[in-house]
Amino acid sequence: MGFPKSIARLKPISNAKSDEEESSDSHSYDSWLKKHPSALDAFDRMMSTAEGRKIAVFLDYDGTLSPIVDDPDAAFMNDKMRSAVREVGCCFPTSIISGRSRDKVYEFVQLDNIYYAGSHGMDIMAPLHPLRPKDSKHHTRAVDWKGNKLVIYQPAHDFLPEIKQIQNSLRERTAGIKGVNIEDNNFCMSVHFRNVMQKDLITLKEQVESVLEEHPHFRLTGGKKVLELRPSIEWDKGHALEYLLDSLGLANSNDVFPIYIGDDRSDEDAFKVIQQRAQGHSIIVTSIPRDTKASYSLGDTSEVLLFLERLAWWKKKTTSANSININGTRE
């Protein structure tokens, strides 16, 4: 049996360098930066196109708000970043869209003034909004700690029993491979190979493929030293971004301005949506040249922090400038 197409598209993990390791010289990075300018250097220009519009901020978690580390359970966000995200959340509707489970990403972030989407957007907690009858499936009502009405949308809900079976099979079949870490992300799962020895990578890939072959309604995607198995439904971070805009009452507004920051391949789905809308800014976090649909870039999480701090400062500055009336006095 041939490889499913989804596997064939992936780089062979045995010899692929992960996205954060591909070598680059400073010359090629400089020329790449001309096409994807630093969002810090281009900040004033970027924000001049956003002024007066309804900005909504979308953030990825790993590699964006927390640095990439060997142990996925130790990918903590620091307090400065938490406080910057909190500030941004006070200024604009802000959401985190992560590949992690929604509970796990909330555990890391611990902020109550933002929205969360886990499992690459397949588990969204959003403000309650009118649902069209055809969309009402897989929605559950919820209430937050302040009593605000929310809705949880889980379009892959029907796959849950099969997801559990796949996880069990993956754990059984990879049990003999040292360093493998299988992470339960609720509606998808990650097979981490960051700590697997080079000599075992082919075996790992074969075992993952053998499990996938038994579950034709699932597909394989890849990220930073991770293989991800998820239901083959037409839903990704781009759909989650649109869903959140909709539930925030911003979907049909011509002056809505999404800003999305992310570092990995699954974020490209959201970058694509922003590109298609021809409204908003997409920012990739990388210190090496990468093929991307994002328009701007930030080098690492420390630059993300600076950008978020500046974004909150910009909002406060423009708000206070606008509240000065024609006589130059504050209203």
Ligand SMILES: O=P(O)(O)OC[C@H]1O[C@H](O[C@H]2O[C@H](CO)[C@@H](O)[C@H](O)[C@H]2O)[C@H](O)[C@@H](O)[C@@H]1O
């Ligand atoms: O969409 P994201 O929030 O970026 O989640 C994507 C995956 O991120 C995590 O894995 C990555 O970060 C780990 C911690 O730094 C690192 O050890 C791993 O190699 C990276 O791939 C997370 O653990 C995965 O489940 C997410 O799918």
